[in-house]
Amino acid sequence: MAETHGGICGQESRRAAPVQTFNHRSSKWVRLNVGGTYFLTTRQTLCRDPKSFLFRLCQTEPDLDSDKDESGAYLIDRDPVYFGSVLNYLRHGKLVLNKNLTEEGALEEAEFYNITSLIKLIKEKIIERDAKSTHTPVKHVYRVLQCQEEELTQMVSTMSDGWKFEQLVSIGSSYNYGNEDQAEFLCVVSKELHNQSYMSSSQPSEKAKILQERGSRI
Structure with a gap:
Protein backbone atom coordinates (compact mmCIF):
# COMPACT_ATOMS: atom_id res chain seq x y z
CA MET A 1 0.00 0.00 0.00
CA HIS A 135 20.05 -12.55 -31.92
CA THR A 136 19.60 -11.66 -35.59
CA PRO A 137 17.50 -13.49 -38.18
CA VAL A 138 19.38 -15.76 -40.56
CA LYS A 139 19.97 -14.14 -43.95
CA HIS A 140 20.92 -15.82 -47.19
CA VAL A 141 23.55 -14.08 -49.30
CA TYR A 142 23.89 -15.00 -52.96
CA ARG A 143 26.90 -14.78 -55.23
CA VAL A 144 27.17 -15.36 -58.96
CA LEU A 145 30.38 -16.89 -60.31
CA GLN A 146 31.21 -17.11 -63.99
CA CYS A 147 33.24 -20.09 -65.20
CA GLN A 148 33.94 -22.24 -68.20
CA GLU A 149 32.89 -25.84 -68.53
CA GLU A 150 36.30 -27.27 -67.63
CA GLU A 151 36.41 -25.18 -64.44
CA LEU A 152 32.95 -26.09 -63.26
CA THR A 153 33.73 -29.38 -61.52
CA GLN A 154 36.70 -27.98 -59.65
CA MET A 155 34.82 -24.88 -58.54
CA VAL A 156 31.87 -26.84 -57.14
CA SER A 157 34.10 -29.37 -55.37
CA THR A 158 36.26 -26.71 -53.71
CA MET A 159 33.46 -24.57 -52.30
CA SER A 160 33.94 -24.06 -48.56
CA ASP A 161 33.33 -21.65 -45.69
CA GLY A 162 29.60 -22.26 -45.67
CA TRP A 163 28.96 -21.64 -49.38
CA LYS A 164 26.73 -24.11 -51.16
CA PHE A 165 25.66 -24.62 -54.75
CA GLU A 166 22.20 -23.33 -55.70
CA GLN A 167 21.84 -23.23 -59.48
CA LEU A 168 23.77 -23.42 -62.74
CA VAL A 169 22.83 -21.12 -65.64
CA SER A 170 24.28 -21.56 -69.12
CA ILE A 171 25.17 -18.30 -70.84
CA GLY A 172 27.11 -19.68 -73.82
CA SER A 173 25.82 -20.44 -77.30
CA SER A 174 24.31 -23.84 -77.95
CA TYR A 175 26.24 -23.99 -81.23
CA ASN A 176 29.86 -25.16 -81.36
CA TYR A 177 31.86 -23.53 -84.14
CA GLY A 178 35.29 -24.87 -83.25
CA ASN A 179 37.24 -27.18 -81.03
CA GLU A 180 38.41 -24.30 -78.81
CA ASP A 181 34.94 -23.03 -78.05
CA GLN A 182 33.85 -23.85 -74.49
CA ALA A 183 30.48 -23.38 -72.88
CA GLU A 184 30.27 -20.74 -70.15
CA PHE A 185 28.13 -20.88 -67.08
CA LEU A 186 26.95 -18.73 -64.23
CA CYS A 187 27.06 -20.61 -60.96
CA VAL A 188 24.74 -19.30 -58.23
CA VAL A 189 25.93 -20.06 -54.68
CA SER A 190 24.51 -19.04 -51.33
CA LYS A 191 25.60 -18.71 -47.71
CA GLU A 192 23.80 -18.18 -44.42
CA LEU A 193 24.81 -15.00 -42.59
CA HIS A 194 24.12 -14.15 -38.96
CA ASN A 195 26.00 -10.84 -38.93
CA GLN A 196 23.98 -7.80 -39.96
CA SER A 197 27.16 -5.75 -40.43
CA TYR A 198 28.03 -7.78 -43.51
CA MET A 199 25.71 -5.79 -45.72
CA SER A 200 27.87 -5.61 -48.83
CA SER A 201 27.45 -9.31 -49.52
CA SER A 202 23.70 -8.97 -49.81
CA GLN A 203 23.93 -6.62 -52.81
CA PRO A 204 24.19 -9.33 -55.49
CA SER A 205 21.10 -11.09 -54.21
CA GLU A 206 18.70 -9.30 -56.55
CA LYS A 207 20.90 -10.09 -59.52
CA ALA A 208 21.09 -13.68 -58.44
CA LYS A 209 17.33 -13.91 -58.25
CA ILE A 210 17.04 -12.60 -61.82
CA LEU A 211 19.59 -15.13 -63.02
CA GLN A 212 17.73 -17.89 -61.21
CA GLU A 213 14.53 -16.92 -63.00
CA ARG A 214 16.40 -16.85 -66.27
CA GLY A 215 17.90 -20.26 -65.57
CA SER A 216 14.51 -21.77 -64.86
CA ARG A 217 13.40 -20.85 -68.38
CA ILE A 218 16.46 -22.40 -70.05
Whole structure:
Protein backbone atom coordinates (compact mmCIF):
# COMPACT_ATOMS: atom_id res chain seq x y z
CA MET A 1 0.00 0.00 0.00
CA ALA A 2 1.48 3.33 -1.03
CA GLU A 3 0.37 6.90 -0.38
CA THR A 4 1.70 10.04 -1.99
CA HIS A 5 3.51 12.67 0.01
CA GLY A 6 1.09 15.08 1.54
CA GLY A 7 -1.33 12.89 3.47
CA ILE A 8 -3.16 9.62 3.73
CA CYS A 9 -6.40 8.95 1.93
CA GLY A 10 -9.58 9.05 4.00
CA GLN A 11 -10.25 5.32 3.73
CA GLU A 12 -6.84 4.41 5.11
CA SER A 13 -7.06 6.96 7.91
CA ARG A 14 -10.31 5.37 9.09
CA ARG A 15 -8.88 1.84 9.07
CA ALA A 16 -5.42 2.53 10.43
CA ALA A 17 -4.59 2.79 14.09
CA PRO A 18 -3.20 6.05 15.43
CA VAL A 19 0.20 7.04 14.10
CA GLN A 20 1.89 6.17 17.40
CA THR A 21 1.25 2.45 16.85
CA PHE A 22 3.73 2.46 13.96
CA ASN A 23 6.46 3.36 16.44
CA HIS A 24 6.16 0.00 18.24
CA ARG A 25 8.28 -2.74 16.71
CA SER A 26 5.80 -5.35 17.90
CA SER A 27 3.14 -3.91 15.55
CA LYS A 28 2.11 -6.07 12.61
CA TRP A 29 2.16 -3.10 10.25
CA VAL A 30 5.22 -1.09 9.25
CA ARG A 31 5.18 2.34 7.68
CA LEU A 32 7.98 3.43 5.36
CA ASN A 33 8.80 6.82 3.90
CA VAL A 34 10.78 6.06 0.75
CA GLY A 35 11.91 9.19 -1.06
CA GLY A 36 8.84 11.12 0.13
CA THR A 37 6.30 8.42 -0.73
CA TYR A 38 4.67 6.42 2.06
CA PHE A 39 4.29 2.64 1.95
CA LEU A 40 2.31 0.56 4.44
CA THR A 41 3.05 -3.15 4.61
CA THR A 42 3.33 -5.98 7.09
CA ARG A 43 6.40 -6.91 9.08
CA GLN A 44 6.08 -10.43 7.64
CA THR A 45 6.47 -9.10 4.09
CA LEU A 46 9.59 -7.11 4.94
CA CYS A 47 11.14 -10.14 6.65
CA ARG A 48 10.97 -12.47 3.63
CA ASP A 49 14.75 -12.34 3.18
CA PRO A 50 16.62 -12.70 6.50
CA LYS A 51 19.75 -11.16 4.96
CA SER A 52 18.05 -8.05 3.63
CA PHE A 53 18.19 -4.47 4.85
CA LEU A 54 14.43 -4.51 5.42
CA PHE A 55 14.63 -7.61 7.63
CA ARG A 56 17.25 -5.95 9.82
CA LEU A 57 15.13 -2.81 9.98
CA CYS A 58 12.18 -4.71 11.48
CA GLN A 59 14.01 -6.51 14.26
CA THR A 60 13.15 -5.83 17.91
CA GLU A 61 16.75 -4.87 18.53
CA PRO A 62 17.97 -3.73 15.12
CA ASP A 63 21.68 -3.72 14.31
CA LEU A 64 21.32 -0.61 12.16
CA ASP A 65 20.02 2.86 12.85
CA SER A 66 17.23 4.34 10.78
CA ASP A 67 15.69 7.75 11.25
CA LYS A 68 11.94 8.27 11.38
CA ASP A 69 9.87 11.19 10.25
CA GLU A 70 7.32 13.02 12.38
CA SER A 71 4.68 10.35 11.66
CA GLY A 72 6.91 7.51 12.84
CA ALA A 73 7.63 6.13 9.36
CA TYR A 74 11.10 4.80 8.66
CA LEU A 75 13.02 7.15 6.37
CA ILE A 76 14.69 5.51 3.37
CA ASP A 77 16.42 7.74 0.84
CA ARG A 78 15.76 5.67 -2.29
CA ASP A 79 13.64 5.80 -5.44
CA PRO A 80 9.99 5.15 -4.46
CA VAL A 81 9.00 4.09 -7.98
CA TYR A 82 11.37 1.14 -7.97
CA PHE A 83 10.61 0.38 -4.33
CA GLY A 84 7.02 -0.41 -5.30
CA SER A 85 8.30 -3.23 -7.53
CA VAL A 86 10.67 -4.43 -4.80
CA LEU A 87 7.87 -4.48 -2.23
CA ASN A 88 5.53 -6.36 -4.57
CA TYR A 89 8.25 -8.95 -5.16
CA LEU A 90 8.45 -9.54 -1.41
CA ARG A 91 4.67 -9.91 -1.34
CA HIS A 92 4.15 -12.43 -4.15
CA GLY A 93 7.59 -13.47 -5.42
CA LYS A 94 7.21 -12.02 -8.92
CA LEU A 95 9.07 -9.09 -10.46
CA VAL A 96 6.72 -6.73 -12.30
CA LEU A 97 8.23 -3.59 -13.83
CA ASN A 98 6.31 -0.77 -15.45
CA LYS A 99 7.32 -0.04 -19.03
CA ASN A 100 9.31 3.06 -18.04
CA LEU A 101 11.47 1.09 -15.58
CA THR A 102 14.61 -0.87 -16.44
CA GLU A 103 16.08 -4.09 -15.13
CA GLU A 104 19.31 -2.25 -14.35
CA GLY A 105 17.45 0.24 -12.16
CA ALA A 106 15.64 -2.55 -10.34
CA LEU A 107 18.94 -4.38 -9.86
CA GLU A 108 20.45 -1.29 -8.24
CA GLU A 109 17.60 -1.17 -5.71
CA ALA A 110 17.67 -4.93 -5.09
CA GLU A 111 21.38 -4.71 -4.31
CA PHE A 112 20.83 -1.79 -1.95
CA TYR A 113 18.18 -3.71 -0.01
CA ASN A 114 20.32 -6.87 -0.33
CA ILE A 115 17.47 -9.12 -1.43
CA THR A 116 19.50 -12.03 -2.77
CA SER A 117 16.75 -13.92 -4.60
CA LEU A 118 15.63 -10.75 -6.37
CA ILE A 119 19.20 -9.90 -7.37
CA LYS A 120 19.56 -13.34 -8.95
CA LEU A 121 16.22 -13.07 -10.75
CA ILE A 122 16.99 -9.65 -12.25
CA LYS A 123 20.44 -10.71 -13.44
CA GLU A 124 18.88 -13.70 -15.19
CA LYS A 125 16.33 -11.42 -16.86
CA ILE A 126 19.09 -9.07 -18.05
CA ILE A 127 21.04 -11.97 -19.56
CA GLU A 128 17.90 -13.28 -21.27
CA ARG A 129 17.01 -9.81 -22.58
CA ASP A 130 20.50 -9.17 -23.95
CA ALA A 131 20.58 -12.58 -25.62
CA LYS A 132 17.34 -11.79 -27.46
CA SER A 133 18.57 -8.36 -28.58
CA THR A 134 21.81 -9.75 -30.03
CA HIS A 135 20.05 -12.55 -31.92
CA THR A 136 19.60 -11.66 -35.59
CA PRO A 137 17.50 -13.49 -38.18
CA VAL A 138 19.38 -15.76 -40.56
CA LYS A 139 19.97 -14.14 -43.95
CA HIS A 140 20.92 -15.82 -47.19
CA VAL A 141 23.55 -14.08 -49.30
CA TYR A 142 23.89 -15.00 -52.96
CA ARG A 143 26.90 -14.78 -55.23
CA VAL A 144 27.17 -15.36 -58.96
CA LEU A 145 30.38 -16.89 -60.31
CA GLN A 146 31.21 -17.11 -63.99
CA CYS A 147 33.24 -20.09 -65.20
CA GLN A 148 33.94 -22.24 -68.20
CA GLU A 149 32.89 -25.84 -68.53
CA GLU A 150 36.30 -27.27 -67.63
CA GLU A 151 36.41 -25.18 -64.44
CA LEU A 152 32.95 -26.09 -63.26
CA THR A 153 33.73 -29.38 -61.52
CA GLN A 154 36.70 -27.98 -59.65
CA MET A 155 34.82 -24.88 -58.54
CA VAL A 156 31.87 -26.84 -57.14
CA SER A 157 34.10 -29.37 -55.37
CA THR A 158 36.26 -26.71 -53.71
CA MET A 159 33.46 -24.57 -52.30
CA SER A 160 33.94 -24.06 -48.56
CA ASP A 161 33.33 -21.65 -45.69
CA GLY A 162 29.60 -22.26 -45.67
CA TRP A 163 28.96 -21.64 -49.38
CA LYS A 164 26.73 -24.11 -51.16
CA PHE A 165 25.66 -24.62 -54.75
CA GLU A 166 22.20 -23.33 -55.70
CA GLN A 167 21.84 -23.23 -59.48
CA LEU A 168 23.77 -23.42 -62.74
CA VAL A 169 22.83 -21.12 -65.64
CA SER A 170 24.28 -21.56 -69.12
CA ILE A 171 25.17 -18.30 -70.84
CA GLY A 172 27.11 -19.68 -73.82
CA SER A 173 25.82 -20.44 -77.30
CA SER A 174 24.31 -23.84 -77.95
CA TYR A 175 26.24 -23.99 -81.23
CA ASN A 176 29.86 -25.16 -81.36
CA TYR A 177 31.86 -23.53 -84.14
CA GLY A 178 35.29 -24.87 -83.25
CA ASN A 179 37.24 -27.18 -81.03
CA GLU A 180 38.41 -24.30 -78.81
CA ASP A 181 34.94 -23.03 -78.05
CA GLN A 182 33.85 -23.85 -74.49
CA ALA A 183 30.48 -23.38 -72.88
CA GLU A 184 30.27 -20.74 -70.15
CA PHE A 185 28.13 -20.88 -67.08
CA LEU A 186 26.95 -18.73 -64.23
CA CYS A 187 27.06 -20.61 -60.96
CA VAL A 188 24.74 -19.30 -58.23
CA VAL A 189 25.93 -20.06 -54.68
CA SER A 190 24.51 -19.04 -51.33
CA LYS A 191 25.60 -18.71 -47.71
CA GLU A 192 23.80 -18.18 -44.42
CA LEU A 193 24.81 -15.00 -42.59
CA HIS A 194 24.12 -14.15 -38.96
CA ASN A 195 26.00 -10.84 -38.93
CA GLN A 196 23.98 -7.80 -39.96
CA SER A 197 27.16 -5.75 -40.43
CA TYR A 198 28.03 -7.78 -43.51
CA MET A 199 25.71 -5.79 -45.72
CA SER A 200 27.87 -5.61 -48.83
CA SER A 201 27.45 -9.31 -49.52
CA SER A 202 23.70 -8.97 -49.81
CA GLN A 203 23.93 -6.62 -52.81
CA PRO A 204 24.19 -9.33 -55.49
CA SER A 205 21.10 -11.09 -54.21
CA GLU A 206 18.70 -9.30 -56.55
CA LYS A 207 20.90 -10.09 -59.52
CA ALA A 208 21.09 -13.68 -58.44
CA LYS A 209 17.33 -13.91 -58.25
CA ILE A 210 17.04 -12.60 -61.82
CA LEU A 211 19.59 -15.13 -63.02
CA GLN A 212 17.73 -17.89 -61.21
CA GLU A 213 14.53 -16.92 -63.00
CA ARG A 214 16.40 -16.85 -66.27
CA GLY A 215 17.90 -20.26 -65.57
CA SER A 216 14.51 -21.77 -64.86
CA ARG A 217 13.40 -20.85 -68.38
CA ILE A 218 16.46 -22.40 -70.05
